[in-house]
Amino acid sequence: RLPSFNARQAVSPISKEEKEVPDLDWDNLGFAIVPTDYMYVMKSSHGGDFSNGELQRFGNIELSPSAGVLNYGQGLFEGLKAYRKEDGSILLFRPEENALRMRSGAERMCMPSPTVDQFVEAVKATVAANKRWVPPSGKGSLYIRPLLMGSGAVLGLAPSPEYTFLIYVSPVGNYFKEGIAPINLVIEHELHRATPGGTGGVKTIGNYAAVLKAQSAAKAKGYSDILYLDCVHKKYLEEVSSCNIFVVKGNVISTPAIKGTILPGITRKSIIDVARSLGYEVEERFVAVDELLEADEVFCTGTAVVVSPVGSVTYLGKRTSYGDGVGVVSQQLYSVLTRLQMGLIEDKMNWTVSL
């Protein structure tokens, strides 16, 4: 049954096949698009409010060749996950945080955005309509990708006259091909991801296109991804292409402070709170690249990567390694966070939302 929330009945009835558990290799889910049954679409015209959201069959969308998003990159995205509990019910992790981040990003990108309630209800409706694609408990999660884009036609550089909010979903497992094994990062010295006063602190689509060149070159050399330095001093850690970074030394866990060039990750924020609740001291500050040499452990956080241990960082040709396996602190934080997300431990923070 489709959820009743402000979502008009999808165009065609659910077929017999769509009631069944999909024939997927649930034990080997990576991070790649799997087409599901429905997507959610809601529009806003002339900078106004969003209304009349509806579930539609998942599929291609029609856009004017002069849509603002295609010509001038006026677009944002979000990422969050739904987990299946052992009893079969479904939990979302902090969806209102994604709604708030989309709203602040939209303000920077000169776009209207759905209210927090509209966003959260739309996420719930989309997950409910695609329930059969939420992996069995412990096998992965349903990645939820909300988009906000200038869909109206423009020619001169200006905000778009129409906006589309769209949500699609895909079942996923581990983000990196390494799985939960440590990843190998290389520090990029010439190309930068973000500049002061720019858009590094919001989840605009252009930030991700801008890292592809350095990331492809790094992957061709066998690295998992790039770690960026600040573009002014070329000295302080910023973030990895798709996730935030943490450095562990003894009982102190340090991470670059949010200062406009770093994405305010929801997993980053959650891990800071989890680590403090476990007795670690967490510092949000400028973290110099030299501190990597002295670190006991390094790990990344993000919705897609969850908590990903770093096995080595290469900087100006010199490789610093952090042991063979997953570090104790990374393992502990990964375990507490994912158990919380899957409803396996008490959610004292009130972060999970039942569908």
Ligand code: COI
């Ligand atoms: C996420 O972690 O959800 C992101 O948005 C990063 C993306 C590159 C997969």
